[in-house]
Each structure stands twice: as structure tokens, then as C-alpha cells.
Amino acid sequence: MEYFNIVxxxxxxxxxxxVPVLVSVAMIVWLDRRVWAFVQKRQGPNVVGPFxxxxxxxxxxxxxxxxxxxxxxxxxxxxxLAPIVTMTLxxxxxxxxxxxxxxxxxxxxxxxxxxxxVSSLGVYGIIMGGWASNSKYPxxxxxxxxAQMVSYEVSIGVxxxxxxxxxxxxxxxxxxxxxxxxWFIIPLFPMFVIFFISALAETNRPPFDLPxxxxxxxxxxxxxxxxxxxxxxxxxxxANILLMCAMGSILFLGGWMSxxxxxxxTLVPGAIWLILKILLLFILFxxxxxxxxxxxYDQLMRLGxxxxxxxxxxxxxxxxxxxxxFNLLPIN
Amino acid sequence: MIAHSIFFxxxxxxxxxxxxxxTVSKNTVxxxxxxxxxxxxxxxxxxxxxxxxxGMIMLIVYVGAVAVLFLFVVxxxxxxxxxxxxxxxxESSGHIxxxxxxxxxxFFELIIVIxxxxxxxxxxxxxxxxxxxxxxxTHSLGQILYTDYIxxxxxxxxxxxxxxxxxxxxxxxxxxxxxxxxxLKQISRERSEGVELLEVETNKGVKIDD
Numbered sequence: 105m106e107y108f109n110i111v112x113x114x115x116x117x118x119x120x121x122x123v124p125v126l127v128s129v130a131m132i133v134w135l136d137r138r139v140w141a142f143v144q145k146r147q148g149p150n151v152v153g154p155f156x157x158x159x160x161x162x163x164x165x166x167x168x169x170x171x172x173x174x175x176x177x178x179x180x181x182x183x184x185l186a187p188i189v190t191m192t193l194x195x196x197x198x199x200x201x202x203x204x205x206x207x208x209x210x211x212x213x214x215x216x217x218x219x220x221x222v223s224s225l226g227v228y229g230i231i232m233g234g235w236a237s238n239s240k241y242p243x244x245x246x247x248x249x250x251a252q253m254v255s256y257e258v259s260i261g262v263x264x265x266x267x268x269x270x271x272x273x274x275x276x277x278x279x280x281x282x283x284x285x286x287w288f289i290i291p292l293f294p295m296f297v298i299f300f301i302s303a304l305a306e307t308n309r310p311p312f313d314l315p316x317x318x319x320x321x322x323x324x325x326x327x328x329x330x331x332x333x334x335x336x337x338x339x340x341x342x343a344n345i346l347l348m349c350a351m352g353s354i355l356f357l358g359g360w361m362s363x364x365x366x367x368x369x370t371l372v373p374g375a376i377w378l379i380l381k382i383l384l385l386f387i388l389f390x391x392x393x394x395x396x397x398x399x400x401y402d403q404l405m406r407l408g409x410x411x412x413x414x415x416x417x418x419x420x421x422x423x424x425x426x427x428x429x430f431n432l433l434p435i436n
Numbered sequence: 437m438i439a440h441s442i443f444f445x446x447x448x449x450x451x452x453x454x455x456x457x458x459t460v461s462k463n464t465v466x467x468x469x470x471x472x473x474x475x476x477x478x479x480x481x482x483x484x485x486x487x488x489x490x491g492m493i494m495l496i497v498y499v500g501a502v503a504v505l506f507l508f509v510v511x512x513x514x515x516x517x518x519x520x521x522x523x524x525x526x527e528s529s530g531h532i533x534x535x536x537x538x539x540x541x542x543f544f545e546l547i548i549v550i551x552x553x554x555x556x557x558x559x560x561x562x563x564x565x566x567x568x569x570x571x572x573x574t575h576s577l578g579q580i581l582y583t584d585y586i587x588x589x590x591x592x593x594x595x596x597x598x599x600x601x602x603x604x605x606x607x608x609x610x611x612x613x614x615x616x617x618x619x620l621k622q623i624s625r626e627r628s629e630g631v632e633l634l635e636v637e638t639n640k641g642v643k644i645d646d
Contacts, residue, residue, distance in 0.1 A: 107438075179463075182469070213489075214574060217489070217496065220496060221496045224495075224500030225495070225499060225500060227504055228472070228504075251508075254505075257501075274489075402617070
């Protein structure tokens, strides 16, 4: 009975986290299309519901009722597993995101490593989908995306080391709390820029959406998918984008901290601040999609390995030397 | 405690079964996927004994990077064709004694390890180290790694770096006559160099020097 209660409580907490995440993913797709349209002087989706807010729901209904086509030459088990893996990996990482000092599902010691590990696993959904389709375009898309995600993970890892040097802990709440006086975006601004661009590449967003470059590869790794399975890839992708925004706001923008510690601002709960920061970063993501043309593949690789990696490594040395020289290292 | 052992047995059974499936499954890509499942369940076991840093690093390094490259290589090779040719040939049976010898050696090594642990339980004396349970696993690892074992740590880093540079040097070939794109040149192109406006006379055309 006791175990049953514990399990019930945990399931309740998980549902209370995941349902808002899924709903906000649907809303964020609408926001993305809307921002994209406004930059190009269009209206975007504005018909279904007020301001077109229910467009994503209509799309979801359409996907649910469409037939799921499984190619006869595909490797069926892996073909079906791929969208499930993508979706699951995109959702389980939300477990460690702190919405305030106490509102966190799993307050683990190695929270940032967990986030990094799960986001590095995200490549498997894409590789599995691309390979199991047994078709040229998906396979090329999967290979591109594997190379791209592995390359940009390296620089994201080094950027995380930069932040960890200033914090002295791998716990996400500690990272947020150590930004009480100064958000890390100010001393580590170049790292924030590199993190933002690497996050674009890590989530296959334009201008780095080469795995699904429609002019070259039809739809990349998801060419053979239809109906709900395609929608799951889509949901996973957008949940990953939101997660990257959350990671950026925790690492650099002070997470659930309010911008100013003055009376009316401190009343607002931390979750609201975190959501506002995530939305700010997401609107930047959407703007980049609208205004930047797609990179060429060799330029993408060069940017990852020859520009970002040396820059972020140099910055690690600089940060460490600065902290060591001025005796600011967070040793406890 | 019951929940703990349920999780332990679940993960270890998954680990053992997937390790068997790595060798048994006919499709090489499936073996790599089972290998990944094995890595993941072993990192879960690491986390269960409180070595959360090791478990996460295992996930990041092995599953996130090494296994991706494995998968990459295996997918690019036409393994199914090669395997059929190799199994049909006579020379494959010649490797059986060598494989048997190696597997026997590994089997006895495992027995020695387990037996040593059984007959000398204080081999890994936990109280011997400055283990302080008030600090987290990651903190104590860092405290030991960067103080007592700093030279060994740096040395292993150097070995890895040398191995990396060696692999690059071995595979790097300088090829002649390859067209390369200079990014600086591409970015710094002016309009006057690239575009020219010409008045074209009818029936005469223009001659453009290439």
C-alpha cells in the first residue's frame, strides 16, 4: 500500500509536468509559425480559434486520423521505435528542470550532466528512423544529422564546463542560485552566443536544418513517416527546442530567478520567470529561422570544429585563469 | 529495499540479455543497438550504487559519442554481403581455435576476479580512502582526481591526445589538385568583381573571357 501511494504520487507529479510541456509544445509550434510569418509580412495561422491558437490542435487531429504507412522494405521494429525514442528522450529530460527552488521533479546531483547526456542521446531517434526507412533520402539525412549533432555537442559540453567553473556544482538549482548577483550572460556573453548557435545546430533548426533540407533531401530522416509517427518526430523536435531554451535560460539567464530582486518582482513565482525566459529564447530561435539562409554542409562542419571548439576551449582557459588568479574559484 | 532489488534485477537482466544479443543477432546494426541498450542499463546500475557521475559519463561518452560512431561505420559498410561471403569460405573455420583460446583466457580471468573478491572481501577497503559521505560523489571524485592522482590523470589525457593525433596523422593524405574553397575569398568578394553589366547588340552577342 505504501509503495502504491509513492508510485501514485510520482505518477501524479510526472503527469503534472508532462501535460503542460506537451500543451506548450503545441502552442510553441503556433508561435513559431506566427513569428516566422510576421517577419515575412504574412499573417500565418490565424483562422482556427482566437488568433489561430488552436491551429496545432487541428493539425494534431489531422495527424491522428491519417494512415500510418510502414514501408514494406523497412526494418519494421526499428522504424516504429524511432519516433518513440525521439519523443521519450525529449520528454524525460524535463524531469531535472527546476521551476523554482523546490519545484523540481528530480533534484539530482548531476542534473546538468543528465541534461547533456539525454540531449546527446537524441541523435539515436534520427539515426534509427533514417536507417530503418531503407531509403536514400532518409539515410543521407540521418548521416548528416549524426555528424552534425556529435560535432556541436562537443562545443556545448565545453560551454557547460565554462559555467560549471563559475558554479562549482553540477546541480541545476545550485547553478541557478549562484547567479543571484550576476547572470552568467554578462561575464560569459561570447559563450552564450556560441551556446545559442550550437543549440540551433543541435536541434536541427534553420540555418542548420541540413538533415531535413527540403531542397536536397525531401524531408530528410522523416521522409517515409506519416500520420502520428511523423507527428511524434515533430513533437519531439519541438520539445527538444524548448529544452534547449530552458537549458540556455538556466545556464546563462538565471533560471527561475527574477531579473531584479525588488518587492513586486519577487512576488511572481519562479516558474513564470523561467517560462518568460524560455519564451524569449524561443522567439530568438524563431526569428533566426526567418532571417538567416541555410548553411552549406562543409561550412557547418567548419564552424563547429574550427571556430566554436577552439573559441570555447580558449574561453575555458581564460575563465579558469581568471578565477584562479583572483581567488574566486568556488571551492567548498 | 525491495524496490531497490527489483530495479537492480531488472537492469542486470536487461544488461545480460542484451550483451548476449549483441553476439547472437544476425544483423550487425541490431547488435550495435543491443550494445547501446547494454551501455544504458549498465549506466543505470552505476547510478544505483551511487556512482552517478560515472553513470552519466558512461552515457555521454559511450552512448552519446562512441556508439554513434560504431553505428555510423556499421551502417556504411555492406555487412550483410560480406558476412555471407565470409561464412561460406573455408578460412572462417581456421579462426575457431584462436577464438576459443582467447575466450578461455577471458573466462579464467573473470573467475580469478570474482574469486579474489570472494576470498579477500577487504580488497577494496572503502574506509581506507578519505570517503566523506557528506559531499557528493562528484565532489569526492574531483578532490581525489585533481590532488593525489593529478599526474596519472594528466598522463592518461596526454596518451589519449597522442592516440588522437596519431590516428589523424595515419589517415591524413595530402592530395594534389583538389579544388578548395577559401571562405575569406568567398566572403570578401565585391560586386564589381562578380557582376558586369554589358550592352548586348542584337545578333552579335558578347564574348566573356572565362
